Amino acid sequence: MFRAPCNRAPAIVFGVIIFGALFFGPWPAERLAADVEKTYVGAKACEECHEEEYEHYEKFAKKAHSYSHIKTMKKGLTEAEFRSCFECHTTGYGQPGGFKSEQETPDLKNAGCETCHGPGSVHVETQDPEDIKASLTDEECGRCHNSERVKAFGYKPLIYGGAH
Numbered sequence: 001m002f003r004a005p006c007n008r009a010p011a012i013v014f015g016v017i018i019f020g021a022l023f024f025g026p027w028p029a030e031r032l033a034a035d036v037e038k039t040y041v042g043a044k045a046c047e048e049c050h051e052e053e054y055e056h057y058e059k060f061a062k063k064a065h066s067y068s069h070i071k072t073m074k075k076g077l078t079e080a081e082f083r084s085c086f087e088c089h090t091t092g093y094g095q096p097g098g099f100k101s102e103q104e105t106p107d108l109k110n111a112g113c114e115t116c117h118g119p120g121s122v123h124v125e126t127q128d129p130e131d132i133k134a135s136l137t138d139e140e141c142g143r144c145h146n147s148e149r150v151k152a153f154g155y156k157p158l159i160y161g162g163a164h
């Protein structure tokens with residue numbers, strides 16, 4: 001008679017495991033899958049829903065022409081030196097789904113929206129603000145606008161900085 005509660009112990013343990021698996025299990029896996037799937041789509045793919053940002057970017061941002069700027073200097077450079085420009089002057093170079101070459105990935109040849117907002121493939125599908133990076137810090141700009149270049153060009157970029 002006193003043993004009755006003890007007999008339930010396996011059932012309780014089993015219940016806790018199932019509950020735990022259902023409650024905690026799917027979430028990290030789902031999030032991981034979403035991260036893995038995120039690839040680059042290029043600035044043009046943002047136009048239909050963010051027309052204003054896109055137009056401002058195309059009109060005013062030097063990033064919208066960053067590939068032509070390195071291309072005009074290509075003549076004096078070795079192939080390796082030219083490739084070293086891609087990291088900052090193109091979109092997602094060296095990352096999954098990022099820029100490879102002008103021929104293979106023409107939509108990613110300039111430093112597009114996703115250089116700041118991160119890969120947009122999932123957001124383009126879901127339209128969920130959660131799937132795209134919106135708030136940025138100076139450090140993230142500093143990845144390309146490093147101190148050497150800030151000195152060379154004589155100013156420090158400000159957040160928003162003429163992007164749109």
Ligand code: HEC
Nearest residue numbers: 041045046049113114117120123124127129130132133134
């Ligand atoms: C099919 C429509 C659609 C496309 C394509 C799209 N977006 Fe969005 N985006 C939305 C909607 C809807 C929102 C949420 C409402 C809003 O803020 O306008 C949003 C919000 C955002 C935000 C703000 C997020 C926040 O937390 O406030 C950013 C940044 C953004 N989009 C960037 C992009 C970029 C970069 C691209 C291209 C890679 C893109 N979007 C393509 C529909 C789209």
Ligand code: HEC
Nearest residue numbers: 061062063066069088089115141144157158159160161162
């Ligand atoms: C992936 C590298 C990269 C990142 C990250 C980056 N930039 Fe840039 N940015 C560039 C390049 C390359 C140029 C020069 C393009 C050219 O003229 O060829 C540039 C140009 C600029 C300019 C010059 C003015 C203009 O018309 O575009 C400003 C201002 C600027 N960036 C601000 C920012 C800010 C603010 C951030 C962070 C929110 C940022 N950038 C992040 C690569 C980057």
Ligand code: HEC
Nearest residue numbers: 062069070073081082084085087088143144145146149153
């Ligand atoms: C570490 C990131 C980075 C690398 C690598 C890089 N650049 Fe840049 N480049 C920038 C940034 C940032 C700017 C914008 C500076 C500004 O306006 O403050 C810029 C601006 C320029 C400009 C001026 C464009 C204009 O007319 O406004 C030229 C030209 C240029 N880079 C060529 C090159 C070449 C060629 C290479 C490769 C040999 C290269 N860059 C490699 C970050 C980089």
Ligand code: HEC
Nearest residue numbers: 043046050053054057112113116134135136159160163164
């Ligand atoms: C130089 C970096 C940079 C580039 C390139 C860039 N953005 Fe942004 N974007 C920002 C910053 C910074 C914000 C402001 C986030 C905040 O409010 O804190 C922003 C905000 C936004 C928002 C939210 C609404 C708003 O205006 O505040 C949308 C939508 C957006 N960007 C779309 C785009 C699209 C589309 C492109 C390409 C055509 C693009 N962005 C290119 C830096 C950038």
